[in-house]
Amino acid sequence: MISLNVNGESLQVDVDPEMPLLWVLRDVLGLTGTKYGCGRELCGACTVLVDGQREYSCVYEAKEAAGRAVTTVEGLSPNRSNxxxxxxxxxxxxxxxxxxxxxxxxxxxxxxxxxxxxxxxxxxxxxxxxxxxxxxxxxxxxxx
Ligand code: FES
Ligand code: FES
CATH class of the missing domain: 1.10.150.120 ([2Fe-2S]-binding domain)
Known part of the structure; x- marks a missing residue:
């Protein structure tokens, strides 16, 4: 189990610790706003914020996100005020x-x-x- 905070919500996910965060977001949590493009840190389609910093979620392992604040496009500003x-x-x-x-x-x-x-x-x-x-x-x- 890995403890995550995604878009302000604390949750636990039962995944391989080395699973890319992108697949945790999309396939486990259903947050499909973050996209897969190259899988090689080249295109940026998978960009999310981790503790406010830009990260490529296609190569960012789930275990690295433990205890950190992950923000996806869904959580950026639900009222579009950003x-x-x-x-x-x-x-x-x-x-x-x-x-x-x-x-x-x-x-x-x-x-x-x-x-x-x-x-x-x-x-x-x-x-x-x-x-x-x-x-x-x-x-x-x-x-x-
Ligand atoms: S999918 Fe292209 S940088 Fe991650
Ligand atoms: S790839 Fe279609 S809007 Fe950027």
Whole structure:
């Protein structure tokens, strides 16, 4: 059993300690907002926050998350009050949407570090097959 805190909820999961956190979130907890892309720390589709830091959940083992606060896109702001989410909605960023939860979580990690929108845009290296990069930059530029 591994004790986790996911989106503010304390819970225990009976999984292989080395199972990637991504599969715990998606297959065990049903939090399917976090996506699988490459499985190799390349695309960022699987990005979540662990104690506020950006992590690739495809390679982050479940045991590493024990006792830490995991935040997925579902728990970012259920009322959509988060500035990144609001900017995304304002600029209608997503196309297919597959990469977007990872994009938002990666941007949120930088925002929490105090980075301004323009800097976040410059440092966001997640991949988007649909090519929404221009709208992502526009959305981030609306942030103060
Ligand atoms: S699925 Fe984790 S970085 Fe691509
Ligand atoms: S919106 Fe389709 S992959 Fe990014």
């Amino acid at each position: 500035p990144i989410q609001k900017a995304w909605i304002k600029k209608q960023v997503p196309q297919c949407g597959y990469c977007q939860s990872g994009m938002i979580m990666a941007a949120e990690a930088k925002r929490r570090e105090g980075a301004p929108g323009r800097e976040i845009a410059n440092e966001l290296h997640n991949l988007c097959v649909c090519g929404t990069y221009q709208r992502i930059r526009q959305a981030l530029n609306t942030l103060k």
